[in-house]
Amino acid sequence: MKIILDFDDAIFNMYAMMAEFKMIFHRSGFTCDEFDKLYKICKEMTGGSFDSELMVDLFERIRPYNKRSALDEINSIIHRSRDFVYADFYEFINYFRQNELILLSFGTTRFQYEKINNSGIADNFGKRIITAKDKSEEIELLMSDPRDDIAFFIDDKAIVIDKVKRRFPEIIAMKIERPQGGHISKKSMCADYRIRDLYEARQIINATIRISVSAG
Numbered sequence: 001m002k003i004i005l006d007f008d009d010a011i012f013n014m015y016a017m018m019a020e021f022k023m024i025f026h027r028s029g030f031t032c033d034e035f036d037k038l039y040k041i042c043k044e045m046t047g048g049s050f051d052s053e054l055m056v057d058l059f060e061r062i063r064p065y066n067k068r069s070a071l072d073e074i075n076s077i078i079h080r081s082r083d084f085v086y087a088d089f090y091e092f093i094n095y096f097r098q099n100e101l102i103l104l105s106f107g108t109t110r111f112q113y114e115k116i117n118n119s120g121i122a123d124n125f126g127k128r129i130i131t132a133k134d135k136s137e138e139i140e141l142l143m144s145d146p147r148d149d150i151a152f153f154i155d156d157k158a159i160v161i162d163k164v165k166r167r168f169p170e171i172i173a174m175k176i177e178r179p180q181g182g183h184i185s186k187k188s189m190c191a192d193y194r195i196r197d198l199y200e201a202r203q204i205i206n207a208t209i210r211i212s213v214s215a216g
Contacts, residue, residue: 002142003096003205005125006155006176007105007116010198013084015180017077017115021055024073028065038062047132049109052078078111081118086178089121092198095206099126102142108132135160136167143168150212152205154195158188165190172208174201 008014022035038058042051052074056067093101103125105112112130122128131138135155143151153173155161165173165188175191176198188194195201 001100001209002102002151003100004102004104004139004142004151004153006157006160007103007112009156009178009180010154010176011086011089011103011121012081012115012119013086013178013180015178017081017084020077021074024070025059028059028070030059030062030065034059034062047108049107050111051109052111078114079118081115082120085119085121086198088198092202093124095202097126098124101125103128104135104138104142105130106132106135134163136164139164139168139171143171150208152201152208154198154201158186158191161188162190165192172204174204176201 005011018039022032025035026032038055039050042055042058043049045051045054052071056071056074059065059070060067101124103116103122105116107113107130116122116128116130127142129138139153151168151171153161153164153171154176155164155173156176156178158175161173161175164171172193173188173191174193174195175188176195178197193200193204195204
């Protein structure tokens with residue numbers, strides 16, 4: 001069995017972290033609209049990731065401010081990434097073996113590595129993959145072991161869920177929709193389940209395993 005988990009908005013509360021980032025710039029006189037606009041530009045320039053050094057430079061293009069102080073505050077928040085891990089993650093992992101759990105996260109910048117490392121969750125996984133590739137490409141490598149007859153995939157992005165599910169229809173795909181998740185409004189066409197949290201994910205996995213065992 002494989003359980004493949006996304007990081008941001010599945011395990012990690014990105015909304016709460018970004019709210020703290022936003023307050024840093026608010027104290028420097030920038031508006032919420034300016035933050036949202038520059039955050040979007042930052043992600044576009046990095047291919048979908050966040051880059052703290054690029055972000056502080058973008059704000060300086062609007063008007064001068066204490067860039068060094070802002071970057072130090074951002075790094076301090078990243079250092080305590082453990083504070084942003086959803087509580088249900090810790091209960092979830094108690095029900096499964098480490099070698100069954102795979103972390104699959106998209107990231108093209110150092111930010112993603114630092115966030116995951118500082119979250120303290122990495123050692124709970126048998127495999128940890130941070131990639132700039134399409135996730136379906138990484139899953140193709142993970143699915144190459146014929147001994148594994150059941151796999152689950154949990155992600156918050158509809159487009160990712162649908163791409164993976166079309167490529168691997170045998171995977172049981174769950175679109176996690178945290179109340180503060182950034183992709184909650186985008187509906188998946190292919191997800192087997194829509195879930196609100198990892199408690200629901202665990203129930204679905206356990207029920208699926210029971211059915212599989214009884215059928216076998």
